[in-house]
Amino acid sequence: MPGGYFQPSIDRISTEPLPIFGQIEMLCNIWFTLELIIRFIFCPSKMRFFKSPLNIIDLVATLSFYADAIMVRFVEDEPKDVVEFLSMIRIFRLFKLTQHHQGLQILIHTFRASAKELILLVFFLILGIVIFAALVYYAEKMEANPNNQFQSIPLGLWWAICTMTTVGYGDMTPHTSFGRLVGSLCAVMGVLTIALPVPVIVSNFAMFYSHNQARDKLPKRRRRVLPVEQIRLQARRHAAVLEPSGSQGGLGGSAIRRKNMPILINQNCCGDEENHNHKHREKSENSDEGTNSSSTAGVDTVVKLGPSETAITTTVLN
Numbered sequence: 001m002p003g004g005y006f007q008p009s010i011d012r013i014s015t016e017p018l019p020i021f022g023q024i025e026m027l028c029n030i031w032f033t034l035e036l037i038i039r040f041i042f043c044p045s046k047m048r049f050f051k052s053p054l055n056i057i058d059l060v061a062t063l064s065f066y067a068d069a070i071m072v073r074f075v076e077d078e079p080k081d082v083v084e085f086l087s088m089i090r091i092f093r094l095f096k097l098t099q100h101h102q103g104l105q106i107l108i109h110t111f112r113a114s115a116k117e118l119i120l121l122v123f124f125l126i127l128g129i130v131i132f133a134a135l136v137y138y139a140e141k142m143e144a145n146p147n148n149q150f151q152s153i154p155l156g157l158w159w160a161i162c163t164m165t166t167v168g169y170g171d172m173t174p175h176t177s178f179g180r181l182v183g184s185l186c187a188v189m190g191v192l193t194i195a196l197p198v199p200v201i202v203s204n205f206a207m208f209y210s211h212n213q214a215r216d217k218l219p220k221r222r223r224r225v226l227p228v229e230q231i232r233l234q235a236r237r238h239a240a241v242l243e244p245s246g247s248q249g250g251l252g253g254s255a256i257r258r259k260n261m262p263i264l265i266n267q268n269c270c271g272d273e274e275n276h277n278h279k280h281r282e283k284s285e286n287s288d289e290g291t292n293s294s295s296t297a298g299v300d301t302v303v304k305l306g307p308s309e310t311a312i313t314t315t316v317l318n
Contacts, residue, residue, distance in 0.1 A: 029065045032093075036062055054099065057092045064089040106212055110205040117197040124193045129160040132186040136160070139178035147175055164190025 036058055043049040050056070064086040071083055098104045111118065133156030140150045149172045150156050159172040163186045174183050 025065070029062060032058065032062050054096055057095055061090045061093045102212060106205065106208045109208050110201065113204045113208070114197075114201045117200045121194065121197045124196075125161075125164060125190075128164055128186070128189055128193060129157055132164070132182060132189075133157045133160040135182045136174055136179055136186070139182045140174055140176055142178055143176040145176050145179075149173070149175075150179075160186060163187050164193065166190060166194075 036055075039055075040046070040049060068083055068086045071086075098108060133153050136159065137150050137153050137156045140148050150159070155172065162169050162172075163183060166187065174180050
C-alpha cells in the first residue's frame with residue numbers, strides 16, 4: 001500500500017489433525033468396543049445393562065465413532081454438522097469417571113441431597129431475570145437514548161442473567177439513569193439470591209465428605225478362609241448334635257428344614273473340640289425353643305452345605 005505498511009494474512013477455513021491422533025483414537029475405540037462387548041456378555045441381567053445411564057453413554061459414544069468413520073470414508077459429501085455432532089457425543093464418556101473417582105461421587109450425592117435448594121435457586125433466578133429484563137427495557141425507553149441496546153425484552157433477558165450471576169460480559173449496558181438504577185438493583189439481588197441456598201449445599205457436601213473420610217479410615221475387616229475339610233467336619237458335628245431334636249418333631253419336616261440351614265462356624269474353631277460341641281448344643285437348644293437363626297459376637301463365617309454335605313446330614317439324621 002502506498003504511504004503505509006501492508007501485513008499479509010492467511011485465512012484458514014479448516015485444519016487437518018495429525019495422523020497420529022487418528023490412530024490413537026482408533027486404538028482407544030477398539031479397546032472400548034472390546035470392553036463393552038465383554039461387559040455385555042458377562043452381565044447377569046441384560047435389561048439392567050441397557051438401563052444403566054453410563055452404559056448408554058458408552059454405547060452411544062462407541063457407535064458414534066464408527067458412524068463418523070463410515071460417513072467420512074464412504075460418503076463423498078458428508079454433512080459436516082452431523083459429523084461434528086457425532087464427535088461431540090464422545091465427550092460424554094467422561095461421565096464414566098464417576099465410577100472411579102470418589103470426589104465426583106461425593107459431588108453427585110451432594111446435588112441429589114440439595115435438589116430442593118437447587119430448584120429454589122433456579123426458580124428465584126428465573127423470576128429475577130424476567131422482572132429485571134422488563135424493567136431495564138422500559139427504563140431505557142423513558143429517556144432520550146440514541147444508543148439504546150435493549151431493543152426487546154428477550155435481549156434484556158440475556159443482560160439480566162449475566163448481571164444476576166455476576167458474570168458481566170459488558171456487551172450490553174444501560175446508558176440512562178433509570179437503566180443504571182435497575183442494573184444496580186439487578187446485581188445486588190443476584191448476589192443475594194445466589195448466596196442464600198449456598199450454605200445448605202456446602203453443609204451437605206461437608207457431611208458426605210466427612211462420612212467418606214471416616215469410612216476410609218476404618219480398618220479393613222479380614223475374613224479368615226477355612227479349609228474345606230474343617231468345614232465338612234463342622235457340618236457333620238452340627239448334624240449329629242441336631243439328631244435328638246429331629247426325632248421328636250418328625251423326621252421328614254426337620255430334615256428338609258435342616259437341608260437349607262446355614263452352618264455357623266465360630267471364629268475360634270481351632271480350639272478344643274469339646275468347647276465346640278458345647279456351643280453347638282447351646283445353638284440346638286435355642287433352635288428347639290423356636291429360634292431358626294442365631295448370631296453371636298464371635299461368629300464371622302457363614303457356610304452353606306453343598307449337595308454332598310446335605311446327603312451326609314440326611315443320612316445321619318435317619
